[in-house]
Amino acid sequence: MQYVLKTNLLTKKIGDKELVSNVNIHIKKGEIYGFLGPNGAGKTTIMRMITNLWKPSSGDIEIFNTTLTPTSYPLLKRIGSIIEFPVFFNHLTGAENLQLHCEYLGYYISDGVKNILNLLELSDAADVPVQNYSLGMRQRLGIARAILSKPELLILDEPTNGLDPAGMKQIRDLLKMLCQEYGITIMISSHILSEIENIADTIGVLNHGKLIKEISMEDISDMNLAYIELVVDNSNKAAYVLSEKMKLNNFKVLEGNVIRIYENSISPQDISKTLSANSVSIEALGRKSDSLEDYFLKLTEETT
Incomplete structure (x- = not known):
């Protein structure tokens, strides 16, 4: 090199x-x-x-x-x-x-x-x-x-x-x-x-x-994970549905009733359908990915 x-x-x-x-x-x-x-x-x-x-x-x-x-x-x-x-x-x-x-x-x-x-x-x-x-x-x-x-x-x-x-x-x-x-x-x-x-x-x-x-x-x-982000009316209830009904483990509950799902095998349509069937209202739903800012903040927070 x-x-x-x-x-x-x-x-x-x-x-x-x-x-x-x-x-x-x-x-x-x-x-x-x-x-x-x-x-x-x-x-x-x-x-x-x-x-x-x-x-x-x-x-x-x-x-x-x-x-x-x-x-x-x-x-x-x-x-x-x-x-x-x-x-x-x-x-x-x-x-x-x-x-x-x-x-x-x-x-x-x-x-x-x-x-x-x-x-x-x-x-x-x-x-x-x-x-x-x-x-x-x-x-x-x-x-x-x-x-x-x-x-x-x-x-x-x-x-x-x-x-x-x-x-x-x-x-x-x-x-x-x-x-x-x-x-x-x-x-x-x-x-x-x-x-x-x-x-x-x-x-x-x-x-x-x-x-x-x-x-x-x-x-x-290559290493930044794509994820599905959703905003719901009740994050506790949504987390229960994702875990118990959909058998998902790789997700994170954030402030403001925001949930990030890191599962490649699941589609936003499946998530929307299952949450709606279990009386969880969805305010926003979409695919996203980490930016350089996310990566930078993660690194600097780890060394602070």
Whole structure:
């Protein structure tokens, strides 16, 4: 397996506090890796270490099969990143900020700045000082700067902050395109689970500074159980009918007279018919399946 990024027992301490503990990340070439975790879980700390902004207390980071050191400047040139909120020279225009970025990277390509501003729909603001940009425009300019030199690895910490739903979809489509058409490997953190669910190939779940799970979205889809959910007028009576009359064992009674039935052999029609015959009123009935949010909450609750 070819990995663009690996960490080995990555740990960060500040004083007596351990922010990140023995984290082993594996990101494959050409995939989008979704990095999930509650606020304060350590996601930004890890991204800071990967981009050499912070030094690990112990453990190591391997990028492009090379161990990252404080002087790995050629390695870092192959990485684009946004860590927390992007910072610019406010008195300069968007185009000037990007041109300056090109100069200190030693990256020169005709119409590169113009094309990237057009890609992020910032052409009309190219000559506007950044101090007049909205939060969403600044975020898009940060993404433009991160991908301007066509990096091999893109590290994005909450890149959709400040964007409206249309802007979030634009960034989601852009990241998919960069991955599929340019082969850029992307590591993206977000607190919006539906955004990660829509684009990620693999997710890593972090909680209390520890990586508690690393799993492909395909495996999550395979393991998530489909179920029948019904809302009834009397959950106790319905549970009795399901257990004694229909001989079902694999179901769960939730609050609000909600029942989830995890039986593949039974149909909603059979359930409806039997409950009605036993004087149980059904308010809602339908097939559902667990989402990434369900899986994430289950994992984090288990480690809290």
